[in-house]
Each structure stands twice: as C-alpha cells, then as structure tokens.
Amino acid sequence: MKRIAESTVRRLSIYLSFLEEIGARGVLTTSSDDLARLGGTTSAQVRKDLSFFGSFGKRGLGYSVPELSAHLREILGLGRKWNVCIVGAGKIGGALARYAGFAERGFNITGMYDSDPHKLGKMYSGVAVQDIVHLERDIKSGKYQIAILTVPPENAQNIVDILVGAGIKAILSFAPLQLTTPPDVTLRTVNMAMELEGLTFALTKRSSDQQY
Amino acid sequence: MKRIAESTVRRLSIYLSFLEEIGARGVLTTSSDDLARLGGTTSAQVRKDLSFFGSFGKRGLGYSVPELSAHLREILGLGRKWNVCIVGAGKIGGALARYAGFAERGFNITGMYDSDPHKLGKMYSGVAVQDIVHLERDIKSGKYQIAILTVPPENAQNIVDILVGAGIKAILSFAPLQLTTPPDVTLRTVNMAMELEGLTFALTKRSSDQQY
DNA sequence: AGGGGCTTGTGAATTTGTTCACAAACTTAG
DNA sequence: CTAAGTTTGTGAACAAATTCACAAGCCCCT
Ligand SMILES: NC(=O)c1ccc[n+]([C@@H]2O[C@H](COP(=O)([O-])OP(=O)(O)OC[C@H]3O[C@@H](n4cnc5c(N)ncnc54)[C@H](O)[C@@H]3O)[C@@H](O)[C@H]2O)c1
Ligand SMILES: NC(=O)c1ccc[n+]([C@@H]2O[C@H](COP(=O)([O-])OP(=O)(O)OC[C@H]3O[C@@H](n4cnc5c(N)ncnc54)[C@H](O)[C@@H]3O)[C@@H](O)[C@H]2O)c1
Numbered sequence: 001m002k003r004i005a006e007s008t009v010r011r012l013s014i015y016l017s018f019l020e021e022i023g024a025r026g027v028l029t030t031s032s033d034d035l036a037r038l039g040g041t042t043s044a045q046v047r048k049d050l051s052f053f054g055s056f057g058k059r060g061l062g063y064s065v066p067e068l069s070a071h072l073r074e075i076l077g078l079g080r081k082w083n084v085c086i087v088g089a090g091k092i093g094g095a096l097a098r099y100a101g102f103a104e105r106g107f108n109i110t111g112m113y114d115s116d117p118h119k120l121g122k123m124y125s126g127v128a129v130q131d132i133v134h135l136e137r138d139i140k141s142g143k144y145q146i147a148i149l150t151v152p153p154e155n156a157q158n159i160v161d162i163l164v165g166a167g168i169k170a171i172l173s174f175a176p177l178q179l180t181t182p183p184d185v186t187l188r189t190v191n192m193a194m195e196l197e198g199l200t201f202a203l204t205k206r207s208s209d210q211q212y
Numbered sequence: 213m214k215r216i217a218e219s220t221v222r223r224l225s226i227y228l229s230f231l232e233e234i235g236a237r238g239v240l241t242t243s244s245d246d247l248a249r250l251g252g253t254t255s256a257q258v259r260k261d262l263s264f265f266g267s268f269g270k271r272g273l274g275y276s277v278p279e280l281s282a283h284l285r286e287i288l289g290l291g292r293k294w295n296v297c298i299v300g301a302g303k304i305g306g307a308l309a310r311y312a313g314f315a316e317r318g319f320n321i322t323g324m325y326d327s328d329p330h331k332l333g334k335m336y337s338g339v340a341v342q343d344i345v346h347l348e349r350d351i352k353s354g355k356y357q358i359a360i361l362t363v364p365p366e367n368a369q370n371i372v373d374i375l376v377g378a379g380i381k382a383i384l385s386f387a388p389l390q391l392t393t394p395p396d397v398t399l400r401t402v403n404m405a406m407e408l409e410g411l412t413f414a415l416t417k418r419s420s421d422q423q424y
Numbered sequence: 425a426g427g428g429g430c431t432t433g434t435g436a437a438t439t440t441g442t443t444c445a446c447a448a449a450c451t452t453a454g
Numbered sequence: 455c456t457a458a459g460t461t462t463g464t465g466a467a468c469a470a471a472t473t474c475a476c477a478a479g480c481c482c483c484t
Binding site: 098192198 | 250307313
Binding site: 243244255256259262263269270271273275 | 429430431432433434
C-alpha cells in the first residue's frame with residue numbers, strides 16, 4: 001500500500017468528526033464540497049484523500065454519512081476499542097485521565113502509573129494509580145496498545161525505553177523534548193510551548209510585515 | 213518577506229530548545245549536523261530553515277550556541293514576555309495554569325475566566341478565576357496578547373467570536389472541533405483525540421501491511 | 425603565507441503534496 | 455427512455471517542501 005501523508009490522516013480525522021456531528025443530527029448524505037467547507041480545505045482535496053483508500057461515494061449524489069463514517073472509522077483503526085495507559089499521574093496526566101472525550105472515541109484509559117509513593121492508589125475516573133515498577137509487566141501481558149506519556153522531560157526518554165522494551169508500538173508524549181524510538185514504534189509529541197511559539201512567530205511577523 | 217512554512221517554524225522551535233539545553237550545559241558551538249541529529253532531520257534542512265532568516269553560522273566552524281539561540285528567540289518572537297489568558301478553568305485549563313513550563317519560555321498566564329459561579333475566585337498559581345463577562349473588557353484594555361481556549365466544544369466558537377471581537381490576534385484552542393477566525397487572527401488547535409487517531413491509523417496500517 | 429580540512433549557504437534537482445479539469449456515473453424530471 | 459443536472463474519482467499540471475551537491479569562506483597547522 002502507498003504511503004499516506006500525515007496531513008491526509010489528520011484531515012480524515014476532521015472529516016470523521018464532522019460526519020459524526022451531522023450524522024447525529026440525522027443528516028444522511030453529504031458531498032465533498034460540504035466536507036471541504038467545514039474542514040477548511042477544498043473538495044478536490046477531500047476526494048483525493050478518500051481516493052487513497054477506495055471509492056466511497058455515488059457520482060451525482062455524494063456520500064452516505066453513516067457509510068462514509070464507518071469507512072473512515074475503519075481506516076483510522078477506530079473499529080475497535082483501544083486500551084491506553086497514562087504514565088505520570090501529575091497535573092496533565094490527571095486531566096487526561098478524567099477527560100470523557102477519549103472513551104467516546106474508543107480510547108479507554110485502563111491504567112495509570114507513577115513513581116511517587118504519594119500518588120499510588122489515587123483514583124482517577126475509577127482507575128487507580130499503580131507503581132511504575134509494574135508498567136513493564138503489564139505491557140508485556142498485553143494490557144495496553146497505546147501509552148500516554150506525562151512525566152517530566154528529564155525522565156521521558158527513560159520511560160520511552162521501558163515502554164518500547166516491553167513491546168508498546170504507539171506513544172503519545174506531552175514532554176517538550178525530542179524523544180527517540182525505533183522505526184516500528186510510532187511516537188507523536190504534543191508540545192504546547194511549541195504551539196505558542198507558532199503563535200508568537202505569527203504575531204511578530206505580522207507586525208513587521210509591510211503589506212499583508 | 214517570503215512565506216515561511218509552518219513546518220519550518222516548528223523545527224525552529226525544536227532547534228531552539230536543543231540549543232538552550234546544550235547552552236545550559238556550557239556548550240559554545242554546534243553544527244547543522246548536530247542540530248539535525250537531535251531534531252530528527254537533515255543538516256541541509258537545518259541550514260535551509262535558517263537561511264530564510266539570515267546567515268548565522270561561520271563556515272568551517274558552525275554556529276555559536278548563544279548567538280543562534282538569541283537569533284531564534286528573536287525570530288520566534290520570544291524576545292519579550294507575552295501575557296496569556298486561559299478561558300475555561302476546568303480540568304485542562306487548570307493543569308495548564310499550574311504548568312511552570314510556560315513562564316520559563318516567556319508566557320505568563322495572567323488571567324483566567326470561567327462562566328461557572330463555583331469556579332470564580334479560585335486560585336491557580338496566584339491567578340484568580342474571573343467571571344467570563346469581564347473577558348471582553350480585559351482584552352480590549354490590552355491585558356493579553358494570546359488566549360488559550362479550554363471550554364467545552366459547544367461553547368468554543370462563541371468564545372472565539374468574543375475574543376476576536378475584542379481584538380485578540382492569537383488563540384490556542386484545545387476544543388476538538390474546527391473553529392473559524394478571520395484571516396488576521398492566528399488559531400492553532402491541539403486536538404488530542406486526533407493525535408491518538410494518528411497512532412491507531414499507524415497501528416492498524418502496520419499490521420495490515422505485507423511488507424514494511 | 426599557503427594548503428588541507430571542515431562546515432556553511434544556496435541554486436538546482438528531486439520528491440511530495442495540492443489543485444485543476446474533465447470523463448464517467450449516477451439521479452431526477454419529463 | 456432520454457436529456458439535463460450533479461458530483462465523484464483520477465490522471466495531469468502545478469506548487470511546495472526537501473534533499474543534493476558544491477563553491478565559498480573560515481580555521482588551524484606548518
Ligand atoms: N501541566 C501542563 O499543562 C503541561 C503542559 C505542557 C507540557 N507538559 C509536560 O507534561 C509533563 C507532565 O507535566 P505535569 O505538569 O503534569 O507535571 P507534574 O509534575 O504535575 O506530573 C508529573 C508526574 O510524573 C511523575 N513521575 C516523575 N518521574 C516519573 C517516572 N520516572 N515514572 C513514573 N512517573 C514519574 C511524578 O511523580 C508526577 O506525578 C511534563 O513533561 C511537562 O513538561 C505539561
Ligand atoms: N481534559 C482533557 O484532558 C482534555 C483533553 C482533550 C481535549 N479537551 C478539551 O478541552 C476543553 C475543556 O475540557 P475539560 O476537560 O477541561 O472540561 P471541563 O468541563 O473540566 O472544563 C471546562 C470549563 O469551561 C467552563 N466553561 C464552559 N462554558 C464556558 C463559557 N461559555 N465561558 C467560560 N467558561 C466556560 C466550565 O465552567 C468549565 O470550568 C474541552 O473542549 C475538551 O474537549 C480536554
């Protein structure tokens with residue numbers, strides 16, 4: 001199968017959430033034009049994105065909302081539930097653990113780990129914080145497919161190595177540094193300071209620009 | 213000035229954090245090769261990224277760490293402090309308000325707003341939650357240059373409209389939906405569910421691929 | 425002072441991603 | 455059943471981003 005651009009995958013996510021929104025409102029069909037308008041792109045882009053995976057529409061008519069939703073869910077790997085653990089039961093880890101939005105999309109937070117004895121046993125939405133020493137065992141036993149990493153930056157690579165060594169293949173990190181994983185492990189990093197820097201770059205550039 | 217790609221700006225942030233790290237360890241010079249290795253890119257890419265803004269290195273020698281750091285800070289608009297408000301004093305808003313990493317990078321959270329009477333007056337790292345009705349007034353008075361949006365998705369566009377109407381030019385949203393702003397307002401959205409979907413796409417694709 | 429050894433800065437080549445434009449395929453109306 | 459009206463799916467054209475490749479510049483050594 002051809003390599004799919006990350007930008008395409010992001011857009012598929014956007015299309016899907018839009019489809020689910022209008023699907024919930026009872027809309028039955030939609031068009032590449034509609035999807036484009038709400039996804040901030042063009043109808044050609046929508047059709048090209050979808051064309052990598054098959055042909056899901058009816059010419060002259062558009063797309064069936066429930067059908068296309070189902071296809072996109074399947075493509076994105078949302079046709080099943082995923083068990084996710086959170087490593088680092090601090091401020092951001094705690095907020096994520098209590099966030100209901102993940103479960104809605106099939107991501108179940110079924111484990112939390114921390115190294116601080118004061119955090120052990122603490123409950124977050126029905127999940128107790130366990131000692132970090134059990135993380136490796138639990139991953140090896142296949143309890144989780146995805147790990148969310150919310151430990152301080154100085155410990156992040158160490159935990160990544162443990163996760164990778166125990167066989168995890170997907171990690172979402174919030175630590176603001178560049179982590180390394182082998183090529184068969186997918187790592188995504190959410191770096192909020194970097195997002196803010198994108199904003200200040202734009203603010204600064206704008207005011208120094210002569211013409212817009 | 214030529215248009216700079218978002219990917220370039222992201223990489224500049226990465227270079228900067230690496231420079232600050234090695235700078236703190238006392239390293240005085242570095243090379244495009246070093247920056248590439250730690251930023252997960254190539255040396256040619258590093259040089260090309262920098263070349264959009266000037267020429268900061270010495271041939272045969274590399275870059276002065278403090279000099280290049282200063283240039284990048286300037287380019288990214290970090291040569292000053294920024295005042296940031298958080299709208300929505302919930303789980304994620306609270307975690308962000310208490311996060312020390314922003315202040316380190318020159319982003320001061322100097323205001324928080326919420327519509328829930330129970331949240332009003334609550335303190336987060338020395339900042340009291342104010343009533344949302346005061347948001348517009350405070351932005352108009354120039355108190356903030358950046359707003360972080362952490363309200364439920366159904367209220368997010370409404371708050372964006374208030375922010376934009378009051379004159380804000382940069383917004384970082386955590387609400388998982390597509391928001392619209394006029395072209396002179398920069399909006400970035402952090403969508404964590406979408407990041408997880410990027411992971412499940414990779415997990416699903418990998419296992420269905422015949423060859424890697 | 426000159427030569428060897430590095431590393432930058434940058435056009436040119438290549439690759440990747442987006443947009444165009446239109447035939448094909450479907451619906452609906454008559 | 456045919457014609458008019460839509461909207462898809464997709465090669466081809468275009469644009470953007472990345473990588474290549476090398477001259478230019480600098481340091482250091484002799
Ligand atoms: N809080 C935020 O809003 C925010 C924003 C952006 C980035 N981040 C990043 O997210 C990460 C967590 O931030 P936070 O604010 O939640 O910090 P925090 O200090 O509140 O939480 C970190 C948690 O990790 C635990 N921990 C430390 N080392 C560990 C280890 N080796 N194994 C297991 N657990 C360990 C600590 O006991 C603590 O509970 C940091 O990398 C931070 O830079 C946080
Ligand atoms: N918690 C997470 O980890 C997480 C993860 C991903 C995305 N998000 C998104 O971030 C946003 C906030 O999530 P949360 O978990 O913190 O929710 P939350 O319910 O804990 O907090 C939302 C806060 O916004 C306030 N609010 C609601 N309407 C408002 C308005 N009109 N004006 C001002 N304040 C208002 C509420 O009173 C509440 O305090 C949501 O859009 C959510 O989807 C959260």
